[in-house]
Each structure stands twice: as C-alpha cells, then as structure tokens.
Amino acid sequence: MTIGVLKEPSFESRVSLLPEAVTSLVKKGHELLVESGAGLRAFASDEHYRQAGARIVSRTEIMTAAIVLGIHPAEDITSGLPSGTVLVGVYQPLYQFLRMKQWAEAGLTCFSLDMLPRTTRAQSMDVLSSQANIAGYKSVLLAAFTYSRYFPMFMTAAGSIAPARLLILGAGVAGLQAVATARRLGAVVEVFDTRPAVKEEVMSLGAKFVEVEGAADASKAGGYAVEQSEDFKKRQEQKIAESIAKADIVITTAQIPGKPAPQLVSSGMISSMRMGSVIIDLAAATGGNTELTRNNETVVTEGVTIIGNSNLAADMPSDASKLYGKNIVNFLQLITNKESALHLNWEDDLVKGSCICHGNELVNERIKALL
Ligand code: NAD
Numbered sequence: 001m002t003i004g005v006l007k008e009p010s011f012e013s014r015v016s017l018l019p020e021a022v023t024s025l026v027k028k029g030h031e032l033l034v035e036s037g038a039g040l041r042a043f044a045s046d047e048h049y050r051q052a053g054a055r056i057v058s059r060t061e062i063m064t065a066a067i068v069l070g071i072h073p074a075e076d077i078t079s080g081l082p083s084g085t086v087l088v089g090v091y092q093p094l095y096q097f098l099r100m101k102q103w104a105e106a107g108l109t110c111f112s113l114d115m116l117p118r119t120t121r122a123q124s125m126d127v128l129s130s131q132a133n134i135a136g137y138k139s140v141l142l143a144a145f146t147y148s149r150y151f152p153m154f155m156t157a158a159g160s161i162a163p164a165r166l167l168i169l170g171a172g173v174a175g176l177q178a179v180a181t182a183r184r185l186g187a188v189v190e191v192f193d194t195r196p197a198v199k200e201e202v203m204s205l206g207a208k209f210v211e212v213e214g215a216a217d218a219s220k221a222g223g224y225a226v227e228q229s230e231d232f233k234k235r236q237e238q239k240i241a242e243s244i245a246k247a248d249i250v251i252t253t254a255q256i257p258g259k260p261a262p263q264l265v266s267s268g269m270i271s272s273m274r275m276g277s278v279i280i281d282l283a284a285a286t287g288g289n290t291e292l293t294r295n296n297e298t299v300v301t302e303g304v305t306i307i308g309n310s311n312l313a314a315d316m317p318s319d320a321s322k323l324y325g326k327n328i329v330n331f332l333q334l335i336t337n338k339e340s341a342l343h344l345n346w347e348d349d350l351v352k353g354s355c356i357c358h359g360n361e362l363v364n365e366r367i368k369a370l371l
Contacts, residue, residue, distance in 0.1 A: 001340055003332070004065030005034040005054070009072055013041035013317035014324060016069040016089065019052035021325035025332070026053035029340040033057045033065050042317035066342065069328060073099060083107025083360075086335075086342065088328060090114045090127055093356045094258035095286070097370045104357035113331060115364065117353045118224075125331040125350070129173045130323035131313040136177030136253070138312040139280045140166075143249045144185060146278045146305055152186025163188050167243050168207070169264050169289055170225075170253035171198040174282055178251045179205045190243050192236070192264075193254075194218070194225050210243060212236045225256050233262075240264055245272040250279040252289035258370075265290035267301075275303025284308030 003025060005017050015038050017025070022032050032054035036046055046056045062068060063080045070077060070089040073096060078087070084107055091112040093100045103110050113127045123129070144151050147164065154161040164187045168175050171193040179202060182189050189207035191198075194215040202209040212235050218226045228236070244250060244265065250273075254262050261283035270279070270292060281288045284295040292299055293308040300306070313320040334350060337343035344358070345351055356364045362371070 001067055001336065001342060002031045002033060002065040004057075004062035004068045005032070005038050006062060006068060006070040006077060007035040007038040007059070008070065011314075012072055012311075013314045014071055014321045015039045015042045015044065015317075016071055016321070016328055017325040018042065018044050018318075018321050019048045019054075020322070021329050022049060022052040022054045024329055031055075033062055035059055035062050039321070042321040044321075067332070071324065078103060078106060078108060081106070081108060084109070087111065088113065088331065091356070093364065093367050094370070097367050100356050100364075100367055101362060101371060104360060104362045107360050109358045110356045111331070111335070111354045112356050113327065113354055115354045115356065115366070116331075117349055119349070122350055125327045125334070127324055127327045130327055131320060132173035132253075133177045134316050134320050134323070135282055135310075135312040136174035136251075137181050138315050139174070139251050139253075139282055140178050140181040140185065142307065142309075142312070142315075143251060143278050143280050146307065147249060148276050149248065151182070164248045165246055166190070166249045166251065167240075167247040168192070168251045168253070169240070170255065170283075171195075171202050171209075172253060172255070175251070175253040176201055176205065178253070179207045182249075182251075183207065187249070190247070192240060192243070194228060194232075194236075210239055212239050225254070227256060227259065228262070236264070237266075241269050241272070244269045247273065248277050250277075250290075251282070252279065253282045254289050255283050255286060258366075260287040261289050263287070263289060263291060267291045270304050270306070271302055273304050277304045279304065279306040281306065281308045282310055282312065285310035 034049045034054040036056050067086040073091040086109045088111045093112050116122045150161045151164045153163040166182045166187045166189045168191045171191050183206045191202045191207050192210050199209040214232050216226050216228050281293040283289045284293050295308045298307045362368050
C-alpha cells in the first residue's frame with residue numbers, strides 16, 4: 001500500500017516515522033511517501049528518507065496515499081483527502097468528537113492510537129505509554145534545570161545540602177518514570193494516585209505513596225482513573241496541602257480520559273511553597289492540575305514557577321519519533337495482511353477500539369455515545 005508521512009504542524013518537532021521505520025515498511029512491500037522536510041526537526045533529512053527507500057513529495061501528493069500517518073490532527077490535513085483514505089495518528093477523539101463526525105461524513109477511515117485498549121497485546125503499539133514515558137523523564141530534567149538548588153543531598157566541607165523534595169501527583173506511565181528519574185538524581189519523592197494498585201510500584205522505586213482512603217472504584221475503566229466523590233476530593237486536598245507545603249518540586253500528571261484534568265492544587269497551596277519552587281504540569285492541555293496553570297506558558301507567582309506543558313515528548317524528538325514510529329509499524333501490521341493490503345478484522349478488540357470512523361460512519365461506541 002502507499003503510505004504517506006505528513007510533516008507535522010510548526011509547534012511539533014516529532015515525526016510519525018523515522019527513516020529506520022521507513023526501511024522496515026519498504027521491506028514489507030509498501031510504497032513510502034514522505035512530505036519534504038517532515039523529519040528535519042527530529043534530525044532526519046529528506047536524503048536520509050530517500051536512502052531508506054522513500055520518495056520525498058509535496059503535501060498534495062501525500063494526500064494520494066492510501067494510509068496517511070501523522071501525530072496531530074492539524075486543521076488542514078483532511079482537506080483534499082479522497083474518501084476511503086485511512087488516517088493513523090493521535091486525534092484525541094474523546095475531546096475532538098465533532099471533528100471525528102466530519103471525518104466520518106468525508107468518508108475517511110480513522111484510527112486514533114490514543115483509543116487502543118490498554119491491554120498486554122496493545123503494549124507494542126501504545127503511543128500514550130511510549131510518549132508519556134519520555135514526558136515523565138523530561139519533566140524531572142526540566143524541573144532540575146529550572147530549580148535553583150541541588151536535587152541530591154551533599155555533605156561538603158562548605159556545609160550540607162538537603163535533598164530536594166518532590167511531590168508527584170498521578171502515578172501512571174509519566175508519573176512512574178518521573179519517580180524513577182527523580183530518585184536517580186537523589187531527590188526524596190512522595191506520590192499520590194487514586195489507584196491503590198500503583199502503591200507497590202511507587203514503593204519499589206524508592207518513593208513514599210501517600211494514601212487517601214475511599215477512592216472511587218476504577219476497575220471498569222480499563223485501568224484509568226475515574227472522577228472522585230466530593231468527600232474524597234476534600235480529604236485528598238487536605239493531604240496534598242500538607243505534602244505540598246514541604247515540597248520543592250511538584251510534577252502533576254493526573255488525567256481522566258475524556259474529561260478535564262482534576263484540579264488538585266489550589267493557588268493557596270502554591271502560596272504555601274517556598275520561593276524558588278517549581279511545578280511542572282503535564283496535564284496542562286486538558287485544563288491543568290493546578291489552579292494557576294496556563295497551557296504552553298510559564299507562570300511565576302510569589303517566586304514559584306509553574307510550567308504548563310503537555311507536549312514534553314516533543315523536546316526529545318529523535319527518541320520520541322523512534323518509539324512512536326515503532327508503535328506505528330506494529331499497528332500497521334495489525335491492519336494489513338501478508339500481501340500488504342488493508343485488512344480490517346472487526347473481531348479484534350484493538351482494531352475495534354482504535355477505529356473511530358469507517359465507511360462514512362462513526363463506528364466507535366465511546367465516541368458515538370458523546371454525540
Ligand atoms: P493517565 O495519563 O490517564 O493518568 C495519569 C495518572 O493520574 C493515572 O495513574 C491516574 O490514576 C492518575 N489520576 C487521575 N485522577 C487523579 C486524582 N484525582 N488524583 C491523583 N491521581 C489521579 O494514565 P496512563 O499513564 O495513561 O495510565 C493509565 C492506565 O493504563 C494505568 O492503569 C496504567 O497502568 C495502564 N497502562 C496499561 C498499559 C498496557 O497494558 N498496554 C500501558 C500503559 C498504561
């Protein structure tokens with residue numbers, strides 16, 4: 001099949017396939033078209049793609065591919081796409097359901113990899129995990145860079161330095177990687193999550209898990225968190241307030257799919273932090289976990305720096321694109337057959353879960369329920 005790789009919008013430095021992934025698809029018998037300049041910000045030139053077996057083309061020619069790969073649902077990507085084109089990317093359909101309806105009406109087949117069920121079999125295609133892992137790692141490095149004090153403890157002839165105290169809200173993929181990275185840098189780490197199942201993982205990384213009793217049962221939410229009762233929120237607020245007043249760095253990652261991010265940190269709590277403290281909010285794009293977060297902005301208030309950035313994986317474009325591309329190659333294997341033609345098995349929970357529209361219809365039950 002002809003597979004097209006889009007150049008991402010100007011704010012994005014990643015690309016959906018690096019040349020090494022192109023080579024593996026060409027070997028499988030696909031024809032690869034790459035939009036000129038698509039990989040430049042991830043340090044892959046047009047020449048690298050040519051050597052990998054791709055043809056470098058314009059945006060207009062990309063639109064002739066049977067499968068069009070991307071990361072973001074850029075405004076203009078679908079204008080000009082013929083009916084029947086297959087789109088694969090991360091389109092956030094739980095928030096962008098009206099756009100999904102338009103794509104269905106335009107006859108596009110859309111697979112959004114953020115909708116893959118979080119099962120063992122899906123792990124090799126799980127772009128949320130591969131990118132969140134990077135965001136968690138990078139969030140700690142950004143915090144360490146912004147923070148004007150040491151992370152590790154030091155006992156020197158000139159005096160002793162106490163270790164930095166980190167508070168991490170949300171121990172999903174990003175949160176756990178943040179714990180591991182902060183521990184490697186020598187910080188003391190405390191963690192909150194509504195899912196008690198993560199307690200052991202947090203403790204095995206050498207951090208303290210702060211428990212709040214009575215979280216809502218999330219067992220039917222595919223491992224994701226669900227919204228909490230007002231009573232739970234009040235008790236959680238109290239515990240977070242106690243921990244935050246002692247923290248130098250706060251990294252927030254708490255998300256509820258399809259909903260605004262829970263607001264866990266009030267402006268009052270931020271006022272209680274000492275000057276020079278840093279907050280990195282990875283949930284900024286869905287409203288942020290703090291009252292003062294501004295998406296894609298840095299706010300400084302009473303000496304506390306609050307960085308709202310949900311796209312930190314893009315700050316490591318080479319490795320992020322490598323892992324994203326590997327996820328895509330694995331997913332393409334799922335939707336194509338041995339002859340490298342499109343083959344959709346609707347009995348497969350991964351195909352069914354990630355397909356949003358097909359045959360002029362919205363086919364995803366979760367998205368249909370939102371309209
Ligand atoms: P996420 O990005 O959706 O959320 C981040 C974390 O925030 C989660 O741990 C969540 O419990 C937590 N959170 C939500 N509301 C909160 C609140 N009010 N207070 C504190 N914490 C709150 O999470 P994710 O990293 O995408 O992982 C979601 C689930 O999927 C997890 O159970 C994870 O183990 C699982 N998972 C499975 C696979 C797989 O098997 N394919 C891969 C990755 C993740």
